[in-house]
Amino acid sequence: MQDLATLGQRMRHFRSAAGLTLDALGADVGIAGSQLSLMENGKREPRLSLLTAIAQRLGVPLADLLDERPPSRRAELEIELDRAQSSPAYAELGLPVVRAAKTMSDETLEAIVGLHRELARRATEAIATPEEARRANTELRQMMRERDHFFPELDALAEAQLAAAGHNTGALTHRTVSLMADNLGLQLVHVNDLPHSARSVTDLANGRIYLPPASIPGGHGLRAMALQAMAHRVLGHRAPTSYADFLKQRLEINYYAAACLMPLSQSVAFLQQAKNDRNIAVEDFRDAFGVTHESAALRFLNLATVHLDIPVHFLRVGDDGAVYKAYENDGLRLPLDVTGSTEGQPVCRYWAARTAFARTNRTTEFYQYTDTPEGTFFESSQTGTGTHDEFSITVGVPFAHAKWFRGRETTLRETSRCPDANCCKKPPAALAEHWSGRAWSSAKVHAHIFAPLPSGRFPGVDDRELLEFLESHAATA
Template sequence: MTVAAEPESTPFVTDDEGVDALTIGRRIRQVRTARGMTLEELAAAVSRAPSQLSMIENGRREPKLTQLQAIARALGTTLEALLEAEPLDERSAMEIALERAMSGQTFRTLGIAPFRIGRSVPDGVLRAMLALQGEIDRLKDERSATPEEARRANLDLRRLMRTQSNYFPELEAQARAILDAVGHPGGPLTQRTASDIAAHLGFTLHYVPDLPTTTRSVADLRNGRLYLSSSLTAKGDSRTAVLQALSSRILGHAEPTSYAEFLRQRVEANYLTGALLIPGAHAVPVLQDAKKERSISIEDLRDVYSVSYETAAHRFTNLATVHLGIPVHFLKVHESGTITKAYENDDVNFPTDRLGSIEGQMCCRKWTSREVFDIPDRFNPYYQYTDTGSGTYWCTARVQNSSEGAHSVSVGVRFDDTKWFLGRDTTNRGVSKHASEVCCRRAPAELEDAWRGSSWPNVATPRTLLATLPTGAFPGIDATDVYEFLQAHAPA
């Protein structure tokens, strides 16, 4: 028998439906065995060596288009039948899944060399190996969601934000493109424009009373429906929830594969939401004029764009350094004193853990973010100068209530930059040693001597202290609730 040499031609290129060399090879084998034809008989029919056909069937060689046409004729079928995207039989599907697993990171990390999956390998063995591989991946994901790994990921992200002065030009450009696409004239974003953005992206908005409790919104990507809680309409402003949900679609986010990626996606979505609610093209001139008049105010930014104080504060940190030349810091502090969000590029020296993370640390009692909780006037902003070991800082702060308790949100600058802000004439002063171990985290010596042996507080242990962070692609989300909700609300 004469075996033809391999022609120098272009390999067959798979399409976007996921029909790859491995799937095509298994389909050839499936059709061949159904015809009762041996590998040698098929090889002879297409003038190829059996070893060459074996490599094609095992997905180790990309078939040429001319080869596929010849194979299809020899098998009495069509090229389209070999390329169809219909599922293979269970055995072939398991073989393909295991072949792909063996070429993946999990097997390589364990040092397991790929092996040939012969027909003599029982189906039960394939199922067991696939189940073990899936469990290893699950445990790996769970380990990556420990509090320490989360803090490391958060610290890396905060360093990136500081490097870029918390300004992301690519996200600003995305916001401008979307606003231009819906014909936004500039200035504050209306609720109608938020709906226009949803329609532009192919989504209809649906307000429901039974949104899963672990979610802010749920997007049905299959049917182009975005579900939000009907209570949002009662509160009067659903723009933020709509835009946060749509931002991930605008940015093309895929299902996160690590906690670091999950955090990065959240930061990007929140940033884009802020850039849509407070468009840079309009807000930067407003802030620059306020700087010329020495009257920068977070409250004014909040009121001009009808957003929350926290959104205005976040957005100010995006624009302050790049467009106004003002380094800043931002803090969100729970009423318990715990720092829950932080950003700084003005050399303020906040307390950190051994990894360098600010979040989770106790904010100094003398800092503006803690002092504001004791101010009875919640209508007007609270201003304070605070002397520290690294200089004097001025901050403006407000208290906001939520289902998780009260939080203070504050923005601050170095003393030299205070001249640009309203509230610079405040007489409120404080002295903080927040970077020192003896500040706030240890009681004054006279109090400790008087009470250490005569007190026994019953600790209200935080429920997350002993647990790892929620696992899964979307930490904290109950997937079963989400899928049942989508199933119940999907259009007939």
């Protein structure tokens, strides 16, 4: 069923054209006129059998009632006004709701809707400060912790889409991803001129998802990007109205893509068997589904607590020790700033996320026990190389759960006393005294830390570049 407001407007349009009152039409189809009024105002969803009867009485095809387009320019404006005044942003203003009465002229309605559009444009283009972004991310991380990082509703959607495409076992292929797009009325198109600020672009008008060139057959990245773009459609996302909304949408599309690449039933069966064998290893999970180590580690985070009864923490840390991503529900104390944010904060030098960089053989996972003020944790880390620097991916669990994991026999053990500054942040007193006043250094500062977050309809995406890209490709659609 399409949008109820549009459906209601089409019902009213055809009823008026037939010269029938609400009560007259209601009597003919066996329903009260007041109930029909609720349906025409988009407040109640009619049954398909009732719609069929209404269409027959009005002498129009059922498809005309179900058309997703507003029946007139006036109806389109009334729908837009209703949506604008139903938004949280308008509610916060404390202003009364203006109804588009029959006596209101089209010019007045155009003006009111135009004002709402401008308010929405200014709100969505407002520059999000780094403080706002950190606060929103902190709230999102807390929400994930409360749910043990598991979102069954997204898993259910993913499994339904996979089943519709005929996928039931093994690694997800590019062909199946294309079939999933076809089922949504979308076509995957690889281009060389994507906007530099966009990972993918979806042309809703022409049913196309534009992706980078398919230069790596079988690569995880392109499958994930396509699935993430499709997820916006599957989940019914609208343009984000705040940075918090943007982050929530990003979480949902990433989770959905992972749930498609590593389906719930197959993943739980694989991990449960590994637990029974006392041989859980993220690298095995990664290889079984043909994904990146980070994707496998994050998916393990989603499933470990609810399905394996294992509390867990996840870290992605740069080679400078700064946190890129961090999640936990196992009691590990993450480094936090005064706002409660962990992104950008340095982790202890003795955690596996840092010590893993020191080893020479990086082809397999690195295992270590770490004693902390919150207890002892078993950690498994894998290092990798990004576009500009190296990073480590770490999955850790409390000592009591180490028995389920490969590498538990390691003799490597470190002690961390962080957040005690004397643990690893302060230099030894003798060394500090020796070099006091005898050295100077210039910091390596990334310019982006001074810049506000990019403005635009979609945070971080250049609006002009995006629209010019869409226009240039629309001619070939």
